[in-house]
Amino acid sequence: MSTLDVARAELALAVLYLNKAEARDKICRAIQYGAKFLSDGQPGTAQNVDKSTSLARKLFRLFKFINDLHALISPNAPGTPLPLILLGKSKNALLSTYLFLDQFVWLGRSGIYKNKEQTELIGRISFFSWMGSSICTALVEIGELGRLSSSMKKLEKELKNTDKYKNEQYRSKLQKSNERSLALIKAGTDIVVAVGLLQLAPKKVTPRVTGAFGFVSSLISCYQLLPSPPKDKAS
Numbered sequence: 196m197s198t199l200d201v202a203r204a205e206l207a208l209a210v211l212y213l214n215k216a217e218a219r220d221k222i223c224r225a226i227q228y229g230a231k232f233l234s235d236g237q238p239g240t241a242q243n244v245d246k247s248t249s250l251a252r253k254l255f256r257l258f259k260f261i262n263d264l265h266a267l268i269s270p271n272a273p274g275t276p277l278p279l280i281l282l283g284k285s286k287n288a289l290l291s292t293y294l295f296l297d298q299f300v301w302l303g304r305s306g307i308y309k310n311k312e313q314t315e316l317i318g319r320i321s322f323f324s325w326m327g328s329s330i331c332t333a334l335v336e337i338g339e340l341g342r343l344s345s346s347m348k349k350l351e352k353e354l355k356n357t358d359k360y361k362n363e364q365y366r367s368k369l370q371k372s373n374e375r376s377l378a379l380i381k382a383g384t385d386i387v388v389a390v391g392l393l394q395l396a397p398k399k400v401t402p403r404v405t406g407a408f409g410f411v412s413s414l415i416s417c418y419q420l421l422p423s424p425p426k427d428k429a430s
Contacts, residue, residue, distance in 0.1 A: 211422050218420045220255040223248050225413035228388075232406025245406075253301035260294035263287045279338045286331035289324045296321035319393065326389030333382035336375050343372045377415060384412040 212218050227248040234241035267287040271280050296317050303314025347368050351359055359365045390396055391405025 208422055212420065215420060216255055218417065220252055221413055221416040221420060223252050223255070225410055225417065227252065228406045228409030228413055230406070232403055232410055234402065235406075236402030250301065250304055253297060253304075256294055256297060257301075258298075260291045260298075263291035263294065267291060276338070276342075279335055282331045282335045282338070286328045286335060289328035289331065293321045293324040293328060296324065322389055322393050326386060326393070329382050329385040329389060333379055333386065336379035336382060340372060340375050340379065343368055343375065347372065374419075377419070381412050381415040381419075384408045384415070388412060 227245055230241045230244035230248065234245055236242070264287075267284055271283065275283075299308065300314060300318045300321060302308040303311065303317070308314060347365065350362070350365055350368065354362055354365065385408075387400060387408040388405055391400040391402070391408070
C-alpha cells in the first residue's frame, strides 16, 4: 500500500469511529472527568467545563436505556452458569434504570423540570443504580475470567507438545481473556467514580480522585470502541 492509501485507510477508520454516538459520548466523558480532575471541585473554568459537558452528554444517552432493556429480555449464551446469568441480568436492569432516570435529571438540570430537590434525589438513585451495575459487571467479568482460565489450562494440556500460541482456539481465548481483564479494570474504576459522585467517602475519594479514575475509565471505553483495522491484502 502507498502512503496515500494508508492515510485514506486511517482517515476512514477515524470517520467510522467518530460516526458512533457512543464514541463521541466517551470522548466527551474523558473531557468531563479531565476537567473534574483539574478543578478538584473548586469554582472556575475547569468546573464549568465539567458541568456543561456532563449536561451535554445526557443528550447522547436519551432513550439509550432501551439497549439494556433489550439485553435484559434476550436469551443468554448456552452453557452460562445460573449465577452469571442472574448477575448479568441484574447489571442490565440496573444500567437500564440508571439511563432511564438520567433523562429526568437532564430535564431538571436543563430547567424544564423545576423541582430541584426531586431532581437531586433522582440523580442519587440513578448513581446508585450505576454503581450497582458496575459491581455486577465486575463480578460477571471475574466469573467469566475464571471460566476462561479453566478452559485455557485444559487446552494447554492438550497442546503440551506444540506451540500453543500458534493454535487459533488458544489465541482466541487469550484475546477474550485480555478483553475481559480490561473490562474488569474499567468496572473497578467506575465503582470508584460512583463512590466519588455519591460522596460516600468524601475524604478518600475527592473530586480529583473521582476525576482521575473517571478519565482512565473513559480512555478504556474509547479504546474498547476502536474499530478493527482492515487486514492487508496480499499483493
